[in-house]
Amino acid sequence: AQKVTQAQTEISVVEKEDVTLDCVYETRDTTYYLFWYKQPPSGELVFLIRRNSFDEQNEISGRYSWNFQKSTSSFNFTITASQVVDSAVYFCALSGGGATNKLIFGTGTLLAVQP
Amino acid sequence: EAEVAQSPRYKITEKSQAVAFWCDPISGHATLYWYRQILGQGPELLVQFQDESVVDDSQLPKDRFSAERLKGVDSTLKIQPAELGDSAMYLCASSKTDSETYEQYFGPGTRLTVT
Numbered sequence: 001a002q003k004v005t006q007a008q009t010e011i012s013v014v015e016k017e018d019v020t021l022d023c024v025y026e027t028r029d030t031t032y033y034l035f036w037y038k039q040p041p042s043g044e045l046v047f048l049i050r051r052n053s054f055d056e057q058n059e060i061s062g063r064y065s066w067n068f069q070k071s072t073s074s075f076n077f078t079i080t081a082s083q084v085v086d087s088a089v090y091f092c093a094l095s096g097g098g099a100t101n102k103l104i105f106g107t108g109t110l111l112a113v114q115p
Numbered sequence: 116e117a118e119v120a121q122s123p124r125y126k127i128t129e130k131s132q133a134v135a136f137w138c139d140p141i142s143g144h145a146t147l148y149w150y151r152q153i154l155g156q157g158p159e160l161l162v163q164f165q166d167e168s169v170v171d172d173s174q175l176p177k178d179r180f181s182a183e184r185l186k187g188v189d190s191t192l193k194i195q196p197a198e199l200g201d202s203a204m205y206l207c208a209s210s211k212t213d214s215e216t217y218e219q220y221f222g223p224g225t226r227l228t229v230t
Contacts, residue, residue: 103219107157
């Protein structure tokens with residue numbers, strides 16, 4: 001069965017601090033995709049990144065970076081120099097295998113960035 | 116930028132009443148998804164359409180929930196009768212196809228409260 005675990009329920013940081021959100025996944029598929037979504041208080045899920053299982057290269061996009069390690073089944077997300085606007089719930093998700101590409105979400109991490 | 120539209124944004128209904136949600140995906144997106152997100156949890160797929168056909172409705176409580184996408188464009192999700200446990204955010208998403216290489220874009224959601 002596929003599963004995504006986000007052990008950090010809530011994280012609070014002060015603006016300009018760096019913060020890492022952890023994501024651990026379980027799957028028996030050899031081909032799969034990992035995602036991160038941001039959910040601000042308005043409720044809409046905003047796509048941040050997709051990574052396929054064959055590409056372990058880390059990615060950086062502005063203040064955001066992602067570290068994918070198949071050896072530990074982890075796909076962690078780091079925000080550098082956090083800002084108040086980064087405050088949101090962040091979800092890690094997995095898709096792959098089966099007849100559909102439905103997303104399996106973790107329980108989310110609430111990030112609060114204090115000014 | 117094209118967006119997934121959902122209405123209503125908020126709905127309060129009494130137990131045992133019928134309720135319906137509407138979703139209009141991004142133009143040209145063949146795949147449409149309905150997810151349910153209970154407070155404090157990640158979204159879970161209820162039903163997935165490829166054009167007008169249901170691809171996955173394994174988690175849809177079919178005794179009270181129904182979904183349709185008659186012309187392969189917009190979609191309606193109905194609950195009858197509503198129960199207290201149905202209180203949640205109902206999210207619609209769309210993607211170009213059901214391929215895992217295409218990310219899912221989410222609408223703003225409908226927050227349902229059953230009293």
